[in-house]
Amino acid sequence: MSVRGLPKAGAVRAGLLGAGLLGAGLALAASTLPPAFAAASAVAGDTTPPSAPGTLYHCPLPAPPGADFGIGVSLCWGAATDDVGVTGYDIQVKQDGAFTTIRTTTGTGLPISGLTLGQSYTFRVIARDAAGNAGPPSNEVTQTANYLSGAPPTSPPPSPTPIDRTPPTRPEGLGPYNVYLNGAAGLTWTRSTDNVAVTGYAVYAWIDGAFRKVPAQVSDRPDGSVLAIVGDLTPGRDYLFYVVAKDAAGNLSAPSDLVRQRAMVEPPSPSPSPGTGTDTIPPGTPTGLTAASGMPIPGGIFLTWNAVSDDSRIPPKYDLFRRTDHGYAYEGENATPRDIVVGLEGGKSYTFQVVARDAAGNLSNPSAPYTAVATPDGTSSPSPSPSPSASGSADTTPPSAPTGLWVCGADFTNAVPMCWTASTDDTGVAAYDVYMKQGADFVKIGSTTKTLYIAEGLVAGTSYTFYVVARDAAGNTSEPSNTLTATAQSGLPTFSPSPSPSVSPSSGIRCKVTYAANDWGTGFTTNITINNTGTTTINGWTLAFTFAGNQKISPPGWSATWTQTGNSVTAANFDWNKTIKPGESVQIGFQGTYTGSNPTPTAFTLNGTTCS
Structure with a gap:
């Protein structure tokens, strides 16, 4: 994560x-x-x-x-x-x-x-x-x-025509186009329009962890589309591309959607023989990109999507991209199909696409674009004023104490994610200082201007105690928030099941299920461990249990296909984690919401067999 x-x-x-x-x-x-x-x-x-x-x-x-x-x-x-x-x-x-x-x-x-x-x-x-x-x-x-003088010069430069501030329209319909030239990739899209004229296009490629402008031969086609040929690429390698239109005044359009294209190998290489280890098959295309409900992240968005499989039977990694005014920002790699993006402007819309990447470097087609609104961060906005305070005297009023400190994320690695309710101040809260208990004392471990902080570098499974203090521009500090004691999270492991599992009948199943919830009030995430305590291999499984309260799962969950009917819940394996050998386990989980209480289910069955 x-x-x-x-x-x-x-x-x-x-x-x-x-x-x-x-x-x-x-x-x-x-x-x-x-x-x-x-x-x-x-x-x-x-x-x-x-x-x-x-x-x-x-x-x-x-x-x-x-x-x-x-x-x-x-x-x-x-x-x-x-x-x-x-x-x-x-x-x-x-x-x-x-x-x-x-x-x-x-x-x-x-x-x-x-x-x-x-x-x-x-x-x-x-x-x-x-x-x-x-x-x-x-x-x-x-x-x-x-x-800068506050008044125009006595002889301002002439401005014979109005300044053109209208950008071209965004290139639409970007897709791959096959060109039979070694180390080249072809792209095509619908021609952009402009109030004056489009003068060109810039093509960007994802190379070695960053988008770079690449030379391209661009030409208009009679059918209203545009064709671009990008050369000097590595034959057989997958690339992500986007395109931006520009006009004579230098205005740039919004970027096109992302598209995957593989650089041509010409003449074509012979197909690898089975067992050679050459993997050229990309992972499946991620679907279901959405913002998780019941998980507000101040100044951020909690995104989830459906997991995809790969022919290697090793779960792929996921790369998340956020559209900016004229390009894309990389939001990082994820081993699981979800990501928390922070540092955003609350109430503003952001558009994302996600791409799966396998161990051989093959890229999936990008997901469909998804637009979500960032949760307001709740921080107070200071009113710009050159004076220390409205009266001109020094500011001696401290902010109010932050409240409601709680764990607001799941499956971080060696970390505790925490959120709180914003403080208020007569001139504005400048920052929050986060303290962690070390021995008999609390020690400051970091500061943030948001109402979210990720305490990292901890030991997974160990409990830590924190509190938060607000600070204004004059250096006045609030009373500390309530303390929060939380266990450092360990993230989700990945699994590489045996390619040739043996099959055992359901009647021979012996299993143990561990259900661990991370609850923040009205919402929770759950990690479930399914352990094979029998002597035969489980090949394909469905876990079933019943909620004792009014809990609701927020799809899609992770590492399983989740369904809920009333209070009854089932989780079915993906292809990559369907095998559980004796003594081994798999971990699955979901995010949910509830009102009132959140009791733990008391009975679990695996393929109809009751687990301990």
Whole structure:
């Protein structure tokens, strides 16, 4: 299971990378911004990051009318704190859903020039200390670029025509197209349209863990479609592709869906003989991609899908991708058919596709796109203000204590995922600090701006105790939350059953079933272990039990085909885990909801035989 925060940053246009004020602009910045922090000496062993910077806000620069310091945005923020000393701040801009550092400063404010007039940009700031530790980000601010003096220059450049800000339509119907050229892959899609004209297309391929723009021969076809031929690929290798349209003004379309295509081997290689070990058959296509019900993840989405099989009889891995404005962000590899994606904007829609990958590197066709809305994170949003408080006096009011600390995920590896209800504050909660009991004391193990934290690097099966404290921009801290004692999770194992199992009749079955629920109130996940305690191999199984309460399974579950009728539940094997040898076991599970109580089922049968 992979859980990530912010996606990897993409490229930022050259104008931003080279942004900077010249001459009088620098003098103005130096005269109007707060003094810089003195650089702190690096302390060996310092692993404590700075706090989040105080409220980030737009602070227009004072300047004589008609002065021209370029086009951009001027930003200010409150100072961060650190146990040794803050040495600098990284100013980051958001593009394609990812943040990239574009400027660094030691002060608590900076003008960012070199931007496009009238275009909106989203910024945040991160503090760093002398040891290189980076703190949590500030709040995000979206501001439209304008003349930095606050007034246009006396002789603005002419603008004979309106600026074209309309992007082309998204390329639709992307699919594979066979081209008989060694190391080449063909693609075709429906032609995009634009209010002026589409001037070209960019083709991207998933190569060595990242999407890269690849050279392609692109041509329009008489039937309204577009054909692209991508060369210089590895013959016989699977690739994922997407396409983006562009116009003369540089506007980019939303990306097409993902598609899988295999680079041509020409002339064709002979089919491998049985037993040679050459696997060229891709896994099945993932289906049923959906957001799990009853599992709200603050600032995130809990996704599940149907497991697929592979001819190798080894369960494939799954790669999850999230669509961004002009591309795709990789959300990581999963050994089981589910993933929790965090670091999202609550209430915003996100579109995903998942691809299965076998041990030989063969890729499945991508799943159908699925769009889900991220759960609101519940964090308070500070109101940008250059003053410490409305009255101008120092802020001494602490946030309220976080409440409802609970385990909010299942089957992480050597970790405890926890969520809580957001605190409130008169100026805004800046971050949450998470503490874990070590010996007789509680020790801070991390900070987050979300109401979700994954305590990692623990020992599976061992219990740990935590609490959370809220912190505002002035450094005031709340009372601690309730404590949470939870067992570090071990994830789900994968299984490689024997390719030639022997068959035993159901009448010879002896079995033991262990039912372990992870309950957070109104919702739960369950891991069930089926152990073969007999002396013969089980070849194909169906587990049955009855809920004693009003529990409902939220499909699809994992490692079995789950069905529920009334209170009666059955779980049938997949092809890859149908064999259970004597002394061996398989693990299956599901997510569910309930009201009232959540009693454990008392009786389980396997192929009609009662298990202990």
